[in-house]
């Protein structure tokens with residue numbers, strides 16, 4: 001015979017799960033009480049009742065007994081049947097569907113577990129509720145041990161609404177709990193800032209309104225009528241930063257909207273995002289990481305939504321398709337607003353946030369085609385905007401690495417070339433895209449090797465004069481895998497030009513890493529190297545007085561080689577290339593050699 005049994009709920013275990021494993025914020029019980037009061041007011045309004053909604057919160061302390069927080073609302077209340085059905089049955093809610101987004105419900109509660117969070121701070125929840133449906137008043141006492149008592153209060157007339165009493169546990173060890181007035185005030189402001197009903201906090205005979213000013217911002221049409229002073233003040237209150245510029249944003253459904261503040265200082269690329277989000281007017285998080293695209297670092301948002309699903313702790317949102325669509329649509333809105341900003345604001349913005357703008361421009365052609373004139377780039381003349389760089393009719397060249405720029409900057413300057421250093425973050429993607437996008441400009445990537453074509457060969461007599469010595473030098477430099485050549489080039493003051501192709505740099509780096517690895521790994525690395533690795537070239541400038549003096553002096557080949565080796569080390573150091581072991585050794589030997597001479 002089948003023996004059907006009922007599951008039992010171990011409430012103490014559940015409270016432990018809630019307090020230690022579900023909620024990060026230790027003040028959630030205030031959020032849940034606010035939310036329930038707010039939902040009860042919504043339900044009463046939906047019940048077609050004409051009344052002035054309020055939520056009244058008070059903190060009482062009397063004598064030696066622990067302080068008590070009392071939450072009162074004049075909402076729909078609960079009948080006795082509803083108390084059994086919704087209060088005493090865990091995970092049963094009177095608020096319908098458990099999913100957000102698909103439904104257009106005004107309720108915030110869904111899961112039917114929120115009230116349990118009060119057990120984190122209290123051993124008993126006492127609720128006195130008068131239902132607007134039948135005017136009956138019920139007192140419910142729920143205990144953390146999983147038992148509850150219920151009784152009807154008769155003989156007195158109560159108006160519809162609910163009062164919840166939370167008395168602090170005797171041994172509550174929760175730093176910064178809300179049984180202290182300033183924490184309670186702060187927490188009510190945090191969660192309740194945008195709720196519609198008037199929230200009043202009473203303490204020691206004084207009353208203050210918590211959300212009178214702030215609740216208006218959540219109303220889309222009121223928001224657009226607020227003064228800019230108010231909007232900036234609201235940003236600083238919610239996000240804790242002083243902003244100077246903002247614009248409104250809204251996604252395409254119109255169900256997620258808000259204020260986008262421009263961050264007034266430079267932001268680190270992996271800085272935490274600071275976006276406050278309210279779901280059905282209830283605060284969810286101040287650090288939403290996924291609601292805006294990654295590039296939108298220069299924006300801090302305050303957003304209101306009713307179309308996203310919160311995770312169980314209600315402290316963030318599920319990363320689902322709905323969230324992705326909202327993020328994409330908000331991204332489009334931000335771009336559009338930036339494009340519409342006045343020129344002065346845009347230049348100011350660029351100054352602070354060029355990196356964020358470059359990130360966006362490198363991913364988005366539309367944005368790039370608008371924004372590129374304002375983007376700053378490093379050139380031979382320091383930092384310039386692309387609009388200034390591209391003013392000329394001549395070809396503008398760019399390198400793909402900082403290293404390539406360094407290698408050719410001197411001769412490029414001598415040739416009066418327009419050269420951009422494309423080696424900084426995002427620049428190469430932007431420049432590559434622009435080279436295809438801009439039809440009227442010659443924007444061309446240059447390889448340092450191309451520059452060697454412009455170095456002049458010596459005439460045949462000169463060539464003959466030095467061919468032997470250059471050969472000897474090359475033999476001595478063979479160990480360092482570099483070729484030495486003699487050429488004429490400008491600027492004359494430049495004794496050498498060191499050209500290191502991508503391939504020769506890679507081969508060199510492989511060798512250097514192999515040197516500092518264990519023998520097994522080093523053998524493996526070296527087996528990856530080609531038989532004949534690519535070599536950099538050290539060009540000696542025959543136009544340069546130092547080089548002329550060196551080569552025409554009566555020094556022996558060995559002595560000349562010492563000097564060329566020193567010039568080679570200098571070129572490596574100027575190019576920021578770490579030295580290999582044999583180069584270090586060679587430099588030390590040469591220093592000793594020089595020491596002996598002086």
Ligand SMILES: Nc1ncnc2c1ncn2[C@@H]1O[C@H](COP(=O)(O)OP(=O)(O)OP(=O)(O)O)[C@@H](O)[C@H]1O
Pocket residue numbers: 032035036037040073075076077078086087092093094095108109110111112113114115116162
């Ligand atoms: N102030 C109140 N007025 C009227 N009913 C209330 C009040 N507080 C709680 N309730 C009732 O108790 C039920 C359980 O509340 P609880 O906070 O545990 O869950 P919920 O609000 O439904 O969902 P969630 O877990 O998502 O918050 C509610 O569905 C509601 O019917």
